[in-house]
Amino acid sequence: MAAFHLVLALVLAPLLAGIINRVKARFGGRMGKPYLQLYYDIAKLLQKGAVYPTASSWVFRAGPVVGLAATATALCLLPFAGNKALFAFTGDFLLAAYLLAMGRFATVAAALDTGSAFEGMGASREVAFAALAEPVFLLGLMPLGLIAGTYSLSFMLSPAYGANWGNDWPVLILLSVAFFFVTLVENCRIPADDPNTHLELTMIHEVMVLDHGGVELAFIEYGAALKLWFFAALISGVLLPSLENQYASLAASLAGVLAVVVAIGVVESVMARLRLMRVPQIITLAGAFAALACLLSVR
């Protein structure tokens, strides 16, 4: 069952971007791209060669590979639909957080390796916001661990062992909001970043991968899709009610993932992007929610 989730994630992750784009298109009165567009893009990119900046070294080439590998490994630690993850042990949530951080480090290092002013700016912004978002992510996991009494994601996110809607609903509501904000920031969505912009000077994530192409770009796109799945599945895990039936639980989890990406699409459609200097404020807000959840879970 754990391996099934991993396969599900690897196969369905690129679909999430397609759903977000369709939701946004609907709000804008447009048809939108096909749901499967990202699959087509990745397939196209995989067939292409690559051009490397003359100033770059192996660091530049390693970035996308390490980024994708780290994110995929982090997914192996995430439980889904109330089932244990492929790997589960005490403290695995720290490993998951650091794997995501490692992926980011590889991307940032690759961006800096090009020596471009744009990419350096993007890297600086990415790291500045990540320095705030990572503690909030860990702070958000803490109440789940406190309630479950164990620090393994597989138990923390299980309605049977950990927090459930019967007793801990205020904690779960606060955490799902906090994780949603973290998801927006970590996955470079509006209001933190604009995934569609072509304006280098305003970009955060996109500008760091400007010089990548071909297979490497496919890895980056796929890695980003997996990361979005990671966070959507995390929120879905927080929201998951305690269900007897295995299939009902799976359906509810998938519905949770769908709800998260639709919510992202709606947020992107109804509001403008924040000015860069105000992004830390939404991260702080998420941190406040997570801290409040911590207080509520200490009994």
Added chain:
Amino acid sequence: MANHITLMNGTSVPVHSIPSLGIGEFSQWLTDELHNRARVCAFFAGPQENDSQNNRTSRMLYAVLARDAENSLAVAATPAPQAYPAFTPAMPALHLFERELYEETGIEPTGHPWLKPVRFPATPHGPAIGIADFFTVTGEDVHEVAVGPIHAGIIECGHFRFQCQGEVVMHLEISLGYHHRGIEKALQGGPTKRTLPFMETLAGDTTIGHSWAYSTIIEALAHLPVAPRGQALRAVALELERLANHTGDLGALAGDIGYLPTSAFCGRLRGDFLNITALLCGNRFGRNLVCPGGTAVAADAALCRTMVERLHLAAKDVEGAANLMWRTGSVLSRMMGIGTVPEKAARDLGLVGPAARASGLPCDARSTHPLPGMRGHDLHTHTLQAGDVFARATMRHKEIQESVAFITRMLQSLPEGEVYSHPTPGCSNTPPLAPHTLAVALVEGWRGEVCHVAMTGAQGNFARYKVMDPSFHNWIGLAMALRGQQISDFPLCNKSFNLSYCGHDL
């Protein structure tokens, strides 16, 4: 004797009637006029004239100023020296004119703080393309970001050099001129068959603005009356051009901040306005519409009714799209207080158009310098005080509303009669022009004041034809707006001005 001659917009004066002042007197006159809130429309070197008696060539420097309060233009001249003390330190509005003068003629404004290339001409004497001496800031934490001249996206060439401390821009230097095509030079000796197409395409988004200014110049120089119905249709086309571009700008501003609904709606609506122009003349950008004497195409009552109907349909949707944006808190928070140009800076730098009006300067050539036959049609000139991106955005919305009302009024009461006064309609035939005459035409295009100045030689051909696109005045405004701002806000500020590269580069 008066130290200048005054004329109305769209009229001409004999060149010999323009007073020639000594350089000191000329400088004093400029200082006094600018102090009394006159604006510099054009400052340029006249044609080379052969002085057969002394066996040398001589030329004059001309300044055309707009006195908005008196609804008149003032012109004076001074014999061109080899060098003279620069006017820029006292009158910053002249900074780009003096740079241009130096580059084109070699007349040196000594003490000019910023004598750098304006354009990169394809001439042996011009600076090598892209070579300019940029200001640099040195010190801890300071870094330089260079953007362009080739950009990501389908936009024209321009180079932007930011001196930043972290995310804060200390200074932005804009280097243009990559699109220099030598239009003014090509116009000399005209008018020819090619002159009008040149005018229509020198800044493609201001086709009506430039072709109307050119036609006014010809009418003034040939003493050709303009057909009232044609003049009214030109005014309608000018406002349609404004509607299309302002709507496109509102959508582009929304797009830059990632606000999708308005971005998507305005993108479509811009096309609706362009299509109304196409309904009138067959071309979405209004080419082959304006010609000396009137317009090349007529409009019957049925067409006018259809145009009004389609205008109101599109205008209603624009209202919805714009109000959607103004009701969204995140949009307001993103736009307010960004890229502020204070009123004093706007006045000192000589900004024009919606950008100047958003900073509180009531300059609008439609009201203050109506073209012949356009008196009494003046529109309400809105001004705002904030001078930020939000003010420039809301200014566009206000002007959209004003233009819709204006077009409706005009189309419902078009003067009867022919649309042209010239016996052979069509754009390639021009009547003979008066020799040794100077004519000025100001048209308030959507981006601001379009100014054309023409001087004819002995045979009635253009000895000098000066084109001032509003972008020429306003690029410096963008550089000033960026001072102390976040570098990530540059695209938004840039879009709020939406200046033309080719209109500046000519």
